[in-house]
Amino acid sequence: MGSGGLGLIGMLRRFDRGLELFGVLLLALLLVTVLLGVVTRAADAPLIWTDEGARFLMVWLACTGWMIAGRRRAHVRIRFFQQMLPEPAWRVMERVIQLAMALLGGCIAWFAITLVRRNAELDATSLPISMAWLYVPMIPAGLAMAAQALAQVVAPGTSAPVLVERVE
DSSP: OOHHHHHHHHHHHHHHHHHHHHHHHHHHHHHHHHHHHHHHHHTTOOOTTHHHHHHHHHHHHHHHHHHHHHHHTOSOOOOHHHHTSOHHHHHHHHHHHHHHHHHHHHHHHHHHHHHHHHHTTOBOSSSSSBGGGGTTTHHHHHHHHHHHHHHHHHSTTSSSOOSSOOOO
16 A cells, blocks of 8 residues: 555544544543532532533543444444345445445434534523534534445445454
């Protein structure tokens, strides 16, 4: 593979590493937020923003985890019936599944954009931010899902390894 491929592979590795670090940061922020909520409630002086902040962080963390699992191809897949197919049919079915995943990812991103637009003027109850931020992480998550699925259609077997191999 030429230097363009190595550049793309390096860029994807940096993207994956950045995504993992972002997930760690979100997890730490979620932990601190929930801990603040628990401690301040126990002290009978609750911080009003901790519940809502935890909700926002949980959505962002879930979408980040979704992207990480998608990049690693670590999502749960039930392949029982697909494994029973002969090799050519199995390959066709795999491409159909990946195309469906790409369509789903595109739809999620599209509808997330709609949700962001509809909620842009709506303020969060206890935080000085727009409710649109609750839906923002669904856009890159859907796009990442679509891109990963299309990459599997175009070049099957070139991304992260499948955790459960096909039984012959």
